[in-house]
Amino acid sequence: MNILVLGSGGREHTLAWKIAQSPLCNNLFVAPGNGGTDQVATNLPISVDDFQAVGNAILEHNIDLLVVGPEAPLVAGVRDYLEADERYHNLKIVGPGSKGAQLEGSKDFSKAFMVKHDIPTGKAETFRKGQLSEAINYLDTISPPFVLKADGLAAGKGVIITEDKGEAIKSLKEMLENSMFGEASEKVLIEEFLDGIELSVFVLTDGTNYKILPEAKDYKRIGDGDTGPNTGGMGAISPVSFADDSFMSKVEERIIKPTVNGLREDDIEFIGFIFIGLMNVNGDPYVIEYNVRMGDPETQAVIPRLDTDLAALLKAAATGDLQNTDLAIREDFAATVVMVAGGYPASYNKGDAIEGISNANSLVFHAGTKKDGPGLVTNGGRILAVTALGTDLASTVEKAYDDVTNIRWDNVSYRRDIGKDLLELQ
Numbered sequence: 498m499n500i501l502v503l504g505s506g507g508r509e510h511t512l513a514w515k516i517a518q519s520p521l522c523n524n525l526f527v528a529p530g531n532g533g534t535d536q537v538a539t540n541l542p543i544s545v546d547d548f549q550a551v552g553n554a555i556l557e558h559n560i561d562l563l564v565v566g567p568e569a570p571l572v573a574g575v576r577d578y579l580e581a582d583e584r585y586h587n588l589k590i591v592g593p594g595s596k597g598a599q600l601e602g603s604k605d606f607s608k609a610f611m612v613k614h615d616i617p618t619g620k621a622e623t624f625r626k627g628q629l630s631e632a633i634n635y636l637d638t639i640s641p642p643f644v645l646k647a648d649g650l651a652a653g654k655g656v657i658i659t660e661d662k663g664e665a666i667k668s669l670k671e672m673l674e675n676s677m678f679g680e681a682s683e684k685v686l687i688e689e690f691l692d693g694i695e696l697s698v699f700v701l702t703d704g705t706n707y708k709i710l711p712e713a714k715d716y717k718r719i720g721d722g723d724t725g726p727n728t729g730g731m732g733a734i735s736p737v738s739f740a741d742d743s744f745m746s747k748v749e750e751r752i753i754k755p756t757v758n759g760l761r762e763d764d765i766e767f768i769g770f771i772f773i774g775l776m777n778v779n780g781d782p783y784v785i786e787y788n789v790r791m792g793d794p795e796t797q798a799v800i801p802r803l804d805t806d807l808a809a810l811l812k813a814a815a816t817g818d819l820q821n822t823d824l825a826i827r828e829d830f831a832a833t834v835v836m837v838a839g840g841y842p843a844s845y846n847k848g849d850a851i852e853g854i855s856n857a858n859s860l861v862f863h864a865g866t867k868k869d870g871p872g873l874v875t876n877g878g879r880i881l882a883v884t885a886l887g888t889d890l891a892s893t894v895e896k897a898y899d900d901v902t903n904i905r906w907d908n909v910s911y912r913r914d915i916g917k918d919l920l921e922l923q
């Protein structure tokens with residue numbers, strides 16, 4: 498098969514790295530890719546939002562399988578665009594159409610879906626532009642912390658959690674009246690605060706059957722001890738000790754089955770990944786959000802644990818054949834530490850020379866990197882994800898940090914406590 502992966506982050510490098518190992522894969526392309534995907538595939542200089550250019554590349558390179566990494570092109574309808582054109586009728590796609598992608602693209606839609614299908618989640622009310630006073634009155638009926646969520650895509654920044662009612666009112670005004678997140682905050686959900694530990698669960702579905710991939714824990718805040726602003730994700734650990742068989746069977750029965758069946762009942766054909774962000778509240782799982790793609794940096798910890806041909810698995814999903822496919826998972830632990838440009842998630846420098854990758858013993862997945870002559874330079878906020886595999890969590894985390902401390906550029910930054918909370922739980 499000729500395979501095209503859309504995206505340019507650590508997630509896409511990891512997917513491409515694993516797909517490239519498959520005997521089923523003839524030619525592998527990543528668009529637009531980064532300095533790491535360039536080592537395992539051919540990068541195509543195409544924006545993921547330029548569907549016409551994506552379509553042309555599919556024809557030019559005889560692509561059989563398209564794997565869509567990020568959410569934006571899915572929400573914008575890349576599948577719908579390609580399916581509507583005869584020239585792509587043989588193309589198989591991993592990633593839902595725009596209707597299914599609403600599970601991530603609209604928090605109002607996904608909340609209504611969960612309520613309809615009895616999927617456990619925090620209670621919420623939606624308020625629209627023009628309903629500011631109703632939204633403020635609603636705050637009087639609930640207790641803090643207040644969780645405010647922009648309805649649409651907001652690059653991971655659309656959630657505000659505050660104990661302070663004045664702050665909540667100010668944010669509601671900003672969102673509903675001053676378009677704080679553009680169109681994304683024309684509707685705002687005020688959601689019940691869920692007190693617990695977060696977990697990322699990944700499901701691959703062909704629309705009927707599904708496989709549950711290894712779970713992971715993400716570290717979203719920039720600072721050690723979960724402090725400072727939210728980021729795209731600063732590290733990941735898989736497996737997660739509290740996600741034992743008993744907890745995961747609750748997740749499967751109460752969340753995964755009703756989600757896959759609910760999509761079918763609602764006539765939403767969904768082929769692709771469902772990433773369930775959930776909260777473990779005293780041993781019971783509640784959905785915080787759905788994403789319609791893999792997580793980043795969770796992919797960097799999850800995919801190296803698969804002992805399965807990823808190209809075969811993705812093909813099976815795209816052709817409705819998952820029930821005949823085995824998913825083998827390694828017992829190993831995976832620890833991923835994300836290395837970022839100093840200043841991220843606010844402003845940061847680009848173009849700094851990166852040194853020391855070739856001496857690493859771990860897997861080094863690239864995100865914001867690009868080739869610069871024979872060398873490699875920084876080209877984004879999150880630069881690298883370093884993943885170590887090992888037989889116990891403590892030594893695996895240590896292995897990852899051994900490599901992280903030997904990779905350098907000016908003003909490199911990373912969290913020093915990835916996995917620490919899980920080691921303390923043990």
Ligand code: AMP
Pocket residue numbers: 619644653654655656658688689690691692695717774785786
């Ligand atoms: P989201 O963009 O929905 O992933 O939310 C960002 C982060 O806000 C999540 O990763 C959680 O840490 C937190 N969060 C979202 N919803 C809730 C909630 N209802 N209760 C507590 N924390 C939440």
Ligand code: GLY
Pocket residue numbers: 653715729730788791792793794795
């Ligand atoms: N790591 C969280 C995400 O990919 O949304």
